[in-house]
Amino acid sequence: MENENKQTLHNQSRRDFMKQSSVLAGGLLAMPVLSHANYFSGAKDTIKIVLIGCGGRGTGAATQALSTKENVELIAMADAFPDRLNDSYNNIKEALEEKGKGDRLKVKDENKFTGFDAYKKAIPLADVVILATPPGFRPIHFEEAVKLGKHIFMEKPVATDPAGIKRVLEAAEIAKSKKLNVVVGLQRRYQNSYRELYKRTQDGMIGDILSMQVWWNQGALWIRPRKPEYTEMEYQMRNWYYFNWLCGDHIVEQHIHNIDVGNWFKGATPASSVGMGGRAIRTGKDTGEIFDHHYVEYRYADGVVMNSQCRHWKDSASRVDEEIVGTKGRIICDKGLIQDHKGKVLYQFDKKQENNPYQTEHDELFAAVAKGEYKFWDAERGAQTTLSAIIGRMATYSGQIIPWDKALNSGINLQPQTYAFDAQPPVMPGADGFYAYAKPGITKYFT
Numbered sequence: 001m002e003n004e005n006k007q008t009l010h011n012q013s014r015r016d017f018m019k020q021s022s023v024l025a026g027g028l029l030a031m032p033v034l035s036h037a038n039y040f041s042g043a044k045d046t047i048k049i050v051l052i053g054c055g056g057r058g059t060g061a062a063t064q065a066l067s068t069k070e071n072v073e074l075i076a077m078a079d080a081f082p083d084r085l086n087d088s089y090n091n092i093k094e095a096l097e098e099k100g101k102g103d104r105l106k107v108k109d110e111n112k113f114t115g116f117d118a119y120k121k122a123i124p125l126a127d128v129v130i131l132a133t134p135p136g137f138r139p140i141h142f143e144e145a146v147k148l149g150k151h152i153f154m155e156k157p158v159a160t161d162p163a164g165i166k167r168v169l170e171a172a173e174i175a176k177s178k179k180l181n182v183v184v185g186l187q188r189r190y191q192n193s194y195r196e197l198y199k200r201t202q203d204g205m206i207g208d209i210l211s212m213q214v215w216w217n218q219g220a221l222w223i224r225p226r227k228p229e230y231t232e233m234e235y236q237m238r239n240w241y242y243f244n245w246l247c248g249d250h251i252v253e254q255h256i257h258n259i260d261v262g263n264w265f266k267g268a269t270p271a272s273s274v275g276m277g278g279r280a281i282r283t284g285k286d287t288g289e290i291f292d293h294h295y296v297e298y299r300y301a302d303g304v305v306m307n308s309q310c311r312h313w314k315d316s317a318s319r320v321d322e323e324i325v326g327t328k329g330r331i332i333c334d335k336g337l338i339q340d341h342k343g344k345v346l347y348q349f350d351k352k353q354e355n356n357p358y359q360t361e362h363d364e365l366f367a368a369v370a371k372g373e374y375k376f377w378d379a380e381r382g383a384q385t386t387l388s389a390i391i392g393r394m395a396t397y398s399g400q401i402i403p404w405d406k407a408l409n410s411g412i413n414l415q416p417q418t419y420a421f422d423a424q425p426p427v428m429p430g431a432d433g434f435y436a437y438a439k440p441g442i443t444k445y446f447t
Contacts, residue, residue: 045071045370046071046072046073047070047071047072047073047127047128047366047369047370048072048073048075048125048126048127048128049062049065049066049072049073049074049075049126049127049128049129049130050074050075050076050077050078050122050123050125050126050128050129050130051074051076051077051078051088051122051130051132052078052079052118052119052122052123052129052130052131052132052133052141053078053079053130053131053132053133053134053137053155054077054078054079054084054085054087054088054089054132055079055084055088055132055133055134057132057155057185058079058088058130058132058133058155059087059088059091059092060358061130061132061153061155061185061358061362062074062077062088062092062130062132063091063092063095063096064358064359064361064362065128065130065153065362065366066092066096066101066104066105067096067099067101067359067362068359068362068363068366068367069363069366069367070366070367070369070370071370072104072128072366073104073105073106074092074104074105074106074107075106075107075108075111075125075126076107076111076112076113076121076122076125076126077089077107077111077112077113077122078112078113078114078118078119078121078122079113079114079118079133080114080115080116080118080133080237081114081237081238082112082114085112085114086112089105089107089112092105093105111125116419116420116421119133119137119140119141119144120144123141123144123145123148123150124148126145126150127150127151127369128150128151128152128153128365128366128369129141129145129150129151129152129153130152130153130154131145131152131153131154131155132154132155134237134240134246134247135155135156135157135158135159135160135246135247135248135252135253136159136160136164136240136245136246136247136248136414136415137246138154138155138157138158138159138164138168139158139159139164139165139167139168139171140167141154142154142158142167142168142171142379143167143171146171146172146174146175146178146180147171147174149178149180150180151180151181151182151365151369152175152180152181152182152183152379153182153183153184153185153361153362153365154182154183154184154185154379154382155184155185156184156185156186156253156256156257156260156382156385156386157248157252157253157256157382157385157386157389158184158379158382158383158386159248159383159386159390160244160245160246160247160248160252160390160414161244161245161248161390161412161413161414161415162387162390162407162408162409162410162411162412162413163411163412163413163415164413164415165383165386165387165390165408166408168379168382168383168386169379169380169383171379172377172379172380172383175377175379176377179374180374181365181368181369181373181374181375181376181377182376182377182378182379183361183362183364183365183376183378184378184379184381184382185358185361186256186257186260186378186381186382186385187257187357187358187360187361188257188260188261188264188333188357189260189264189357189361189378190355190357190360190361190364191354191355191357191360192349192353192354192355192357193333193336193349193351193353193354194261194333194357196336196347196349197265197331197333197336197338197347197349198264198265200338200346200347201265201324201326201331204328205328205329205338205346205347206324206325206326206327206328206329206330206331206338206346207326207327207328207329208326208327209265209266209304209324209325209326210304210325210326210327211304211305211306211307211325212262212265212266212304212305212306212307212322212323212324212325213306213307213308213322213323213325214255214258214259214261214262214306214307214308214309214321214322214323215258215308215309215310215319215320215321215322216250216254216255216257216258216309216310216320217309217310217311217313217316217317217318217319217320218311218312218318218320219312219313219314219315219316219318220281220282220312220313220314221241221250221312222241223239223242223286223287224238224239225286226286231421231422232424232425232428232429233416233420233421233422233423233424233425234421236288236425236427239286239288241253241288241290242286242287242288242289242290243288243289243290243425243427243435244289244290244393244414244427245414245415245416245425245426245427247290248386248389248390248393249290249291249294249393250290250291250294250310250312251277251291251294251296251308251310251389251392251393251396252386252389252390252392252393254310255294255308255310255389255392256385256386256388256389258308258310258320258321258322259298259306259308259385259388259389259392260385260388261322261333262298262306262308262322262324263381263384263385263388264381265324265331266300266304266306268300268301268302269300269384269385269387269388269404270298270299270300270306270388270391270404271299271300271301271403271404272298272299272391272401272402272403272404273296273297273298273299273388273391273392273394273395273401273402273404274296274297274299274395274400274401274402275294275295275296275297275308275392275395275396276294276295276396276399276440277291277293277294277295277396277397277440278291278292278293278396278440279291279292279437280292280293280313281312281313281314282312285429285433285434285435288427288435289427289435289436289437289438290437291396291397291437291438292311292312292313293309293310293311293312293313294308294309294310294311294392294393294396295307295308295309295396296308296309296392296395296396298388298392308392320334321333321334322334328340328341329341329346336348336349336350336351337349364376387404387407387408388404390407391404391407394407394445396438396440397438397440397443398438398440398441398443398444398445399440399441399443400444400445400446402445402446406446407445410445410446412445414426
Protein backbone atom coordinates (compact mmCIF):
# COMPACT_ATOMS: atom_id res chain seq x y z
CA MET A 1 0.00 0.00 0.00
CA GLU A 2 2.88 2.37 0.83
CA ASN A 3 4.35 1.87 -2.68
CA GLU A 4 0.95 2.42 -4.26
CA ASN A 5 0.60 5.68 -2.35
CA LYS A 6 4.04 6.82 -3.50
CA GLN A 7 3.10 6.11 -7.12
CA THR A 8 -0.18 7.97 -6.69
CA LEU A 9 1.60 11.00 -5.23
CA HIS A 10 4.17 10.93 -8.04
CA ASN A 11 1.46 10.82 -10.70
CA GLN A 12 -0.46 13.56 -8.83
CA SER A 13 2.58 15.85 -9.09
CA ARG A 14 2.37 15.47 -12.89
CA ARG A 15 -1.29 16.49 -12.86
CA ASP A 16 -0.56 19.45 -10.59
CA PHE A 17 2.16 20.61 -12.95
CA MET A 18 -0.13 20.35 -15.96
CA LYS A 19 -2.73 22.49 -14.17
CA GLN A 20 -0.07 25.06 -13.39
CA SER A 21 1.15 24.98 -16.98
CA SER A 22 -2.29 25.84 -18.33
CA VAL A 23 -2.21 29.04 -16.30
CA LEU A 24 1.36 29.94 -17.25
CA ALA A 25 0.64 29.54 -20.94
CA GLY A 26 -2.06 32.21 -21.11
CA GLY A 27 -0.21 34.05 -23.85
CA LEU A 28 -0.54 31.06 -26.13
CA LEU A 29 -4.13 30.31 -25.21
CA ALA A 30 -5.86 33.66 -25.75
CA MET A 31 -8.52 32.97 -28.39
CA PRO A 32 -8.06 29.51 -29.94
CA VAL A 33 -7.24 29.80 -33.62
CA LEU A 34 -8.32 26.65 -35.39
CA SER A 35 -6.92 25.70 -38.77
CA HIS A 36 -9.03 24.67 -41.72
CA ALA A 37 -8.04 21.10 -40.89
CA ASN A 38 -10.31 21.13 -37.85
CA TYR A 39 -13.34 21.46 -40.09
CA PHE A 40 -12.60 18.82 -42.72
CA SER A 41 -15.79 17.15 -43.82
CA GLY A 42 -14.44 14.46 -46.10
CA ALA A 43 -11.97 13.34 -48.72
CA LYS A 44 -12.74 16.24 -51.09
CA ASP A 45 -10.79 18.62 -48.84
CA THR A 46 -7.06 18.86 -49.46
CA ILE A 47 -4.87 18.67 -46.37
CA LYS A 48 -1.98 21.07 -46.79
CA ILE A 49 1.30 19.91 -45.27
CA VAL A 50 4.33 22.00 -44.37
CA LEU A 51 7.73 20.48 -43.56
CA ILE A 52 9.96 22.20 -40.99
CA GLY A 53 13.43 20.60 -41.01
CA CYS A 54 14.65 18.98 -44.21
CA GLY A 55 17.19 16.43 -43.04
CA GLY A 56 16.89 12.69 -43.47
CA ARG A 57 14.12 12.18 -40.93
CA GLY A 58 12.16 15.18 -42.17
CA THR A 59 12.43 13.93 -45.74
CA GLY A 60 11.24 10.49 -44.64
CA ALA A 61 8.38 11.87 -42.57
CA ALA A 62 7.16 14.09 -45.40
CA THR A 63 7.30 11.17 -47.84
CA GLN A 64 5.32 9.00 -45.44
CA ALA A 65 2.75 11.75 -44.87
CA LEU A 66 2.34 12.12 -48.64
CA SER A 67 1.95 8.33 -48.98
CA THR A 68 -1.21 8.13 -46.89
CA LYS A 69 -4.64 7.45 -48.39
CA GLU A 70 -5.85 10.96 -47.68
CA ASN A 71 -5.98 13.89 -50.08
CA VAL A 72 -2.70 15.56 -49.06
CA GLU A 73 -0.22 17.99 -50.60
CA LEU A 74 3.14 19.31 -49.46
CA ILE A 75 2.94 23.03 -50.13
CA ALA A 76 5.89 24.55 -48.22
CA MET A 77 9.29 23.60 -46.80
CA ALA A 78 11.60 25.32 -44.31
CA ASP A 79 15.18 24.66 -43.22
CA ALA A 80 18.16 26.63 -41.96
CA PHE A 81 20.18 25.64 -45.04
CA PRO A 82 19.20 26.00 -48.73
CA ASP A 83 21.25 22.95 -49.75
CA ARG A 84 19.47 20.73 -47.24
CA LEU A 85 16.09 21.97 -48.41
CA ASN A 86 16.88 21.40 -52.08
CA ASP A 87 18.27 17.91 -51.44
CA SER A 88 15.16 17.05 -49.45
CA TYR A 89 12.85 18.36 -52.16
CA ASN A 90 14.59 16.25 -54.80
CA ASN A 91 14.55 13.13 -52.62
CA ILE A 92 10.85 13.55 -51.82
CA LYS A 93 10.10 14.09 -55.50
CA GLU A 94 11.96 10.92 -56.49
CA ALA A 95 10.29 8.83 -53.79
CA LEU A 96 6.80 10.06 -54.67
CA GLU A 97 7.30 9.51 -58.38
CA GLU A 98 8.25 5.90 -57.66
CA LYS A 99 4.96 5.56 -55.79
CA GLY A 100 2.96 7.27 -58.54
CA LYS A 101 2.13 10.18 -56.22
CA GLY A 102 4.34 12.88 -57.71
CA ASP A 103 1.39 15.26 -58.08
CA ARG A 104 1.25 15.61 -54.29
CA LEU A 105 4.44 17.67 -54.24
CA LYS A 106 3.22 21.25 -54.72
CA VAL A 107 6.03 23.34 -53.22
CA LYS A 108 6.50 26.52 -55.23
CA ASP A 109 9.87 28.26 -55.16
CA GLU A 110 8.40 31.15 -53.18
CA ASN A 111 7.33 28.63 -50.50
CA LYS A 112 10.85 27.31 -49.92
CA PHE A 113 12.00 29.20 -46.83
CA THR A 114 15.50 29.18 -45.32
CA GLY A 115 17.15 30.62 -42.25
CA PHE A 116 16.46 30.47 -38.53
CA ASP A 117 13.09 32.23 -38.95
CA ALA A 118 11.95 30.12 -41.90
CA TYR A 119 9.43 28.25 -39.74
CA LYS A 120 7.49 31.46 -39.06
CA LYS A 121 6.94 31.91 -42.78
CA ALA A 122 5.98 28.33 -43.52
CA ILE A 123 3.73 27.31 -40.62
CA PRO A 124 0.88 29.77 -41.40
CA LEU A 125 0.36 28.02 -44.76
CA ALA A 126 -0.29 24.59 -43.24
CA ASP A 127 -3.15 22.44 -42.05
CA VAL A 128 -0.64 19.91 -40.69
CA VAL A 129 2.93 20.77 -39.72
CA ILE A 130 5.78 18.25 -39.68
CA LEU A 131 8.47 19.29 -37.18
CA ALA A 132 11.73 17.48 -37.89
CA THR A 133 14.59 19.89 -37.17
CA PRO A 134 17.29 19.03 -34.63
CA PRO A 135 15.36 18.68 -31.36
CA GLY A 136 16.78 21.78 -29.68
CA PHE A 137 14.42 23.82 -31.87
CA ARG A 138 11.36 21.68 -31.17
CA PRO A 139 9.85 23.72 -28.30
CA ILE A 140 9.77 27.03 -30.21
CA HIS A 141 8.48 25.39 -33.39
CA PHE A 142 5.82 23.46 -31.47
CA GLU A 143 4.70 26.62 -29.69
CA GLU A 144 4.33 28.45 -33.00
CA ALA A 145 2.34 25.64 -34.61
CA VAL A 146 0.02 25.40 -31.60
CA LYS A 147 -0.44 29.16 -31.46
CA LEU A 148 -1.58 29.12 -35.09
CA GLY A 149 -3.91 26.16 -34.55
CA LYS A 150 -2.17 23.51 -36.66
CA HIS A 151 -2.28 19.74 -36.35
CA ILE A 152 1.23 18.48 -35.74
CA PHE A 153 3.55 15.58 -36.33
CA MET A 154 6.78 16.17 -34.44
CA GLU A 155 9.80 13.97 -34.23
CA LYS A 156 11.26 12.83 -30.96
CA PRO A 157 12.78 14.04 -28.71
CA VAL A 158 10.68 17.10 -28.11
CA ALA A 159 13.37 19.14 -26.29
CA THR A 160 16.96 18.90 -25.05
CA ASP A 161 16.68 20.54 -21.62
CA PRO A 162 14.18 20.90 -18.74
CA ALA A 163 13.25 24.46 -19.73
CA GLY A 164 12.29 23.17 -23.18
CA ILE A 165 10.20 20.39 -21.63
CA LYS A 166 8.19 22.96 -19.66
CA ARG A 167 7.54 24.95 -22.84
CA VAL A 168 6.32 21.84 -24.64
CA LEU A 169 4.06 20.79 -21.77
CA GLU A 170 2.54 24.26 -21.59
CA ALA A 171 1.92 24.32 -25.34
CA ALA A 172 0.53 20.77 -25.15
CA GLU A 173 -2.20 21.96 -22.82
CA ILE A 174 -3.14 24.62 -25.34
CA ALA A 175 -3.14 22.08 -28.16
CA LYS A 176 -5.53 19.96 -26.13
CA SER A 177 -7.87 22.90 -25.55
CA LYS A 178 -7.88 23.59 -29.28
CA LYS A 179 -8.44 19.90 -30.09
CA LEU A 180 -5.31 19.73 -32.22
CA ASN A 181 -4.05 16.27 -33.10
CA VAL A 182 -0.41 15.85 -32.11
CA VAL A 183 1.60 12.73 -32.95
CA VAL A 184 5.17 12.31 -31.69
CA GLY A 185 7.53 10.03 -33.61
CA LEU A 186 7.93 7.38 -30.91
CA GLN A 187 6.89 4.84 -33.48
CA ARG A 188 6.97 1.72 -31.32
CA ARG A 189 3.59 2.86 -30.01
CA TYR A 190 2.33 2.48 -33.59
CA GLN A 191 3.97 -0.90 -34.24
CA ASN A 192 1.72 -3.96 -34.33
CA SER A 193 4.02 -6.25 -32.36
CA TYR A 194 4.47 -3.74 -29.53
CA ARG A 195 0.76 -3.01 -29.42
CA GLU A 196 0.00 -6.72 -29.10
CA LEU A 197 2.62 -7.19 -26.38
CA TYR A 198 1.27 -4.19 -24.50
CA LYS A 199 -2.30 -5.49 -24.77
CA ARG A 200 -1.26 -8.78 -23.19
CA THR A 201 0.66 -7.00 -20.48
CA GLN A 202 -2.49 -5.05 -19.64
CA ASP A 203 -4.40 -8.35 -19.56
CA GLY A 204 -1.99 -9.66 -16.91
CA MET A 205 -0.04 -12.25 -18.92
CA ILE A 206 3.28 -11.43 -17.22
CA GLY A 207 1.74 -10.37 -13.90
CA ASP A 208 3.05 -7.34 -12.05
CA ILE A 209 6.14 -5.75 -13.55
CA LEU A 210 9.25 -6.33 -11.41
CA SER A 211 12.04 -4.87 -13.57
CA MET A 212 12.87 -3.69 -17.08
CA GLN A 213 16.02 -3.66 -19.21
CA VAL A 214 16.34 -1.45 -22.28
CA TRP A 215 19.19 -1.15 -24.80
CA TRP A 216 20.36 0.91 -27.76
CA ASN A 217 23.90 -0.31 -28.39
CA GLN A 218 25.37 0.20 -31.86
CA GLY A 219 28.41 1.39 -33.80
CA ALA A 220 29.59 4.88 -34.69
CA LEU A 221 27.51 7.53 -36.47
CA TRP A 222 28.12 10.16 -39.14
CA ILE A 223 30.47 13.15 -38.87
CA ARG A 224 30.45 16.13 -41.24
CA PRO A 225 33.89 17.76 -41.70
CA ARG A 226 34.40 21.38 -40.78
CA LYS A 227 34.83 23.74 -43.76
CA PRO A 228 36.79 27.02 -43.66
CA GLU A 229 33.74 29.10 -44.54
CA TYR A 230 31.67 27.78 -41.62
CA THR A 231 31.01 29.99 -38.64
CA GLU A 232 31.03 28.09 -35.35
CA MET A 233 27.23 28.20 -35.33
CA GLU A 234 26.98 26.69 -38.80
CA TYR A 235 29.50 23.98 -37.95
CA GLN A 236 27.51 22.94 -34.89
CA MET A 237 24.24 23.10 -36.78
CA ARG A 238 25.59 20.79 -39.49
CA ASN A 239 27.02 18.46 -36.83
CA TRP A 240 24.06 18.83 -34.51
CA TYR A 241 24.30 15.30 -33.12
CA TYR A 242 27.42 16.14 -31.10
CA PHE A 243 26.14 19.20 -29.22
CA ASN A 244 23.68 19.00 -26.36
CA TRP A 245 21.78 22.21 -27.05
CA LEU A 246 20.83 20.75 -30.43
CA CYS A 247 20.74 16.99 -29.82
CA GLY A 248 20.61 16.29 -26.10
CA ASP A 249 23.16 13.46 -26.47
CA HIS A 250 22.29 10.08 -27.96
CA ILE A 251 20.57 8.90 -24.79
CA VAL A 252 17.98 11.62 -25.52
CA GLU A 253 17.94 11.61 -29.31
CA GLN A 254 18.07 7.86 -29.92
CA HIS A 255 17.75 5.76 -26.77
CA ILE A 256 14.53 7.63 -26.00
CA HIS A 257 12.68 4.96 -28.03
CA ASN A 258 13.60 2.19 -25.60
CA ILE A 259 13.04 4.36 -22.53
CA ASP A 260 9.60 5.17 -23.91
CA VAL A 261 8.72 1.48 -24.12
CA GLY A 262 9.57 1.09 -20.44
CA ASN A 263 7.42 4.07 -19.44
CA TRP A 264 4.59 2.90 -21.68
CA PHE A 265 4.42 -0.64 -20.35
CA LYS A 266 4.95 0.51 -16.76
CA GLY A 267 2.30 3.20 -17.12
CA ALA A 268 4.47 5.70 -15.26
CA THR A 269 7.58 7.85 -15.45
CA PRO A 270 10.70 7.44 -13.30
CA ALA A 271 10.89 9.24 -9.99
CA SER A 272 14.69 9.47 -10.17
CA SER A 273 17.79 8.35 -12.05
CA VAL A 274 21.41 7.57 -11.24
CA GLY A 275 24.07 6.33 -13.62
CA MET A 276 27.49 6.43 -15.18
CA GLY A 277 28.94 7.22 -18.59
CA GLY A 278 31.77 8.83 -20.45
CA ARG A 279 33.86 9.21 -23.62
CA ALA A 280 35.91 6.04 -24.01
CA ILE A 281 36.17 5.78 -27.81
CA ARG A 282 34.66 8.92 -29.29
CA THR A 283 37.16 11.50 -28.00
CA GLY A 284 38.12 13.68 -30.98
CA LYS A 285 37.68 17.35 -31.77
CA ASP A 286 34.96 16.38 -34.25
CA THR A 287 32.74 14.65 -31.68
CA GLY A 288 31.73 17.71 -29.71
CA GLU A 289 30.72 17.29 -26.09
CA ILE A 290 28.53 14.16 -25.97
CA PHE A 291 29.35 10.83 -24.32
CA ASP A 292 29.75 7.60 -26.27
CA HIS A 293 28.20 5.41 -23.55
CA HIS A 294 25.57 5.74 -20.82
CA TYR A 295 24.23 3.38 -18.17
CA VAL A 296 21.27 4.57 -16.10
CA GLU A 297 19.28 3.04 -13.29
CA TYR A 298 15.79 4.53 -13.43
CA ARG A 299 13.75 4.04 -10.29
CA TYR A 300 9.95 4.38 -10.35
CA ALA A 301 7.93 5.54 -7.35
CA ASP A 302 6.91 1.97 -6.44
CA GLY A 303 10.54 0.79 -6.38
CA VAL A 304 10.62 -0.89 -9.81
CA VAL A 305 13.94 -0.34 -11.60
CA MET A 306 14.54 0.05 -15.32
CA ASN A 307 18.17 -0.56 -16.29
CA SER A 308 19.06 1.44 -19.38
CA GLN A 309 22.18 1.31 -21.51
CA CYS A 310 23.23 2.86 -24.79
CA ARG A 311 26.57 3.20 -26.55
CA HIS A 312 28.25 3.98 -29.85
CA TRP A 313 31.24 1.64 -30.01
CA LYS A 314 32.53 0.22 -33.27
CA ASP A 315 32.98 -3.55 -33.49
CA SER A 316 31.21 -4.18 -30.20
CA ALA A 317 28.12 -6.20 -29.38
CA SER A 318 24.99 -4.45 -30.64
CA ARG A 319 21.47 -4.68 -29.29
CA VAL A 320 18.41 -2.48 -29.69
CA ASP A 321 15.67 -4.07 -27.61
CA GLU A 322 13.64 -4.10 -24.43
CA GLU A 323 12.91 -6.86 -21.88
CA ILE A 324 10.18 -6.54 -19.30
CA VAL A 325 10.12 -8.98 -16.37
CA GLY A 326 6.95 -9.67 -14.41
CA THR A 327 5.85 -12.00 -11.63
CA LYS A 328 4.49 -14.52 -14.16
CA GLY A 329 6.83 -14.14 -17.13
CA ARG A 330 8.92 -11.89 -19.32
CA ILE A 331 8.60 -10.02 -22.61
CA ILE A 332 11.42 -9.86 -25.17
CA CYS A 333 10.12 -7.07 -27.36
CA ASP A 334 12.33 -7.46 -30.42
CA LYS A 335 11.26 -11.09 -30.74
CA GLY A 336 7.59 -10.32 -30.06
CA LEU A 337 7.83 -13.03 -27.42
CA ILE A 338 6.30 -13.64 -23.99
CA GLN A 339 7.62 -16.55 -21.89
CA ASP A 340 7.00 -17.81 -18.40
CA HIS A 341 9.98 -18.14 -16.07
CA LYS A 342 10.60 -21.73 -17.14
CA GLY A 343 10.88 -20.77 -20.80
CA LYS A 344 7.41 -21.86 -21.91
CA VAL A 345 6.07 -19.67 -24.73
CA LEU A 346 2.94 -17.84 -23.63
CA TYR A 347 2.63 -15.69 -26.74
CA GLN A 348 4.52 -15.30 -30.01
CA PHE A 349 3.71 -12.43 -32.35
CA ASP A 350 3.33 -13.47 -35.98
CA LYS A 351 5.97 -11.44 -37.83
CA LYS A 352 3.82 -11.67 -40.97
CA GLN A 353 1.44 -9.28 -39.21
CA GLU A 354 4.11 -6.64 -38.63
CA ASN A 355 3.62 -3.18 -40.08
CA ASN A 356 5.82 -0.22 -40.92
CA PRO A 357 5.21 1.91 -37.82
CA TYR A 358 6.75 5.00 -39.42
CA GLN A 359 4.01 4.84 -42.05
CA THR A 360 1.27 3.86 -39.61
CA GLU A 361 1.77 6.90 -37.38
CA HIS A 362 1.10 9.13 -40.42
CA ASP A 363 -1.74 6.96 -41.71
CA GLU A 364 -3.58 7.25 -38.42
CA LEU A 365 -2.85 10.95 -37.92
CA PHE A 366 -4.00 12.02 -41.37
CA ALA A 367 -7.07 9.76 -41.26
CA ALA A 368 -8.13 11.53 -38.07
CA VAL A 369 -7.50 14.98 -39.56
CA ALA A 370 -9.42 14.12 -42.74
CA LYS A 371 -12.42 12.96 -40.71
CA GLY A 372 -12.33 16.00 -38.42
CA GLU A 373 -11.64 13.74 -35.44
CA TYR A 374 -9.58 14.59 -32.36
CA LYS A 375 -7.79 11.36 -31.45
CA PHE A 376 -4.11 12.02 -30.74
CA TRP A 377 -2.50 13.79 -27.83
CA ASP A 378 1.05 12.46 -27.85
CA ALA A 379 2.66 15.74 -26.82
CA GLU A 380 2.48 15.25 -23.04
CA ARG A 381 3.78 11.69 -23.05
CA GLY A 382 6.43 12.66 -25.60
CA ALA A 383 7.59 15.39 -23.23
CA GLN A 384 7.55 13.04 -20.24
CA THR A 385 9.62 10.42 -22.02
CA THR A 386 12.02 13.09 -23.27
CA LEU A 387 12.48 14.32 -19.69
CA SER A 388 13.10 10.71 -18.64
CA ALA A 389 15.99 10.59 -21.10
CA ILE A 390 17.23 14.04 -20.03
CA ILE A 391 17.44 13.06 -16.35
CA GLY A 392 19.37 10.01 -17.51
CA ARG A 393 21.89 12.28 -19.21
CA MET A 394 22.07 14.51 -16.16
CA ALA A 395 22.77 11.45 -14.00
CA THR A 396 25.55 10.09 -16.20
CA TYR A 397 27.14 13.52 -16.63
CA SER A 398 27.21 14.28 -12.91
CA GLY A 399 27.19 10.99 -11.01
CA GLN A 400 24.39 12.47 -8.91
CA ILE A 401 20.96 11.06 -8.17
CA ILE A 402 18.60 13.19 -10.27
CA PRO A 403 15.01 13.50 -8.98
CA TRP A 404 12.42 13.94 -11.74
CA ASP A 405 10.56 16.86 -10.18
CA LYS A 406 13.71 18.73 -9.18
CA ALA A 407 15.05 18.44 -12.72
CA LEU A 408 11.76 19.53 -14.27
CA ASN A 409 11.67 22.67 -12.15
CA SER A 410 15.40 23.39 -12.37
CA GLY A 411 15.10 25.94 -15.18
CA ILE A 412 18.17 24.43 -16.88
CA ASN A 413 18.29 25.90 -20.39
CA LEU A 414 20.93 24.91 -22.94
CA GLN A 415 19.76 27.20 -25.74
CA PRO A 416 21.70 30.17 -27.18
CA GLN A 417 20.52 33.70 -26.47
CA THR A 418 20.39 34.43 -30.20
CA TYR A 419 19.67 32.18 -33.17
CA ALA A 420 21.88 33.50 -35.97
CA PHE A 421 24.79 32.16 -37.98
CA ASP A 422 27.08 34.87 -36.66
CA ALA A 423 25.98 34.34 -33.04
CA GLN A 424 27.99 32.40 -30.47
CA PRO A 425 26.63 28.92 -29.64
CA PRO A 426 26.28 27.92 -25.97
CA VAL A 427 29.47 25.81 -26.10
CA MET A 428 32.67 26.85 -27.85
CA PRO A 429 35.91 24.97 -28.59
CA GLY A 430 39.01 25.73 -26.58
CA ALA A 431 42.27 27.02 -28.03
CA ASP A 432 43.22 23.41 -28.79
CA GLY A 433 40.03 22.85 -30.80
CA PHE A 434 38.48 20.47 -28.26
CA TYR A 435 35.12 21.03 -26.58
CA ALA A 436 34.72 20.78 -22.82
CA TYR A 437 32.51 17.91 -21.68
CA ALA A 438 30.90 16.76 -18.46
CA LYS A 439 32.93 14.84 -15.86
CA PRO A 440 31.03 12.74 -13.31
CA GLY A 441 31.78 13.86 -9.77
CA ILE A 442 32.93 17.27 -11.00
CA THR A 443 29.90 18.36 -13.01
CA LYS A 444 27.11 19.23 -10.56
CA TYR A 445 23.45 20.04 -11.10
CA PHE A 446 22.19 20.17 -7.52
CA THR A 447 23.82 20.89 -4.16
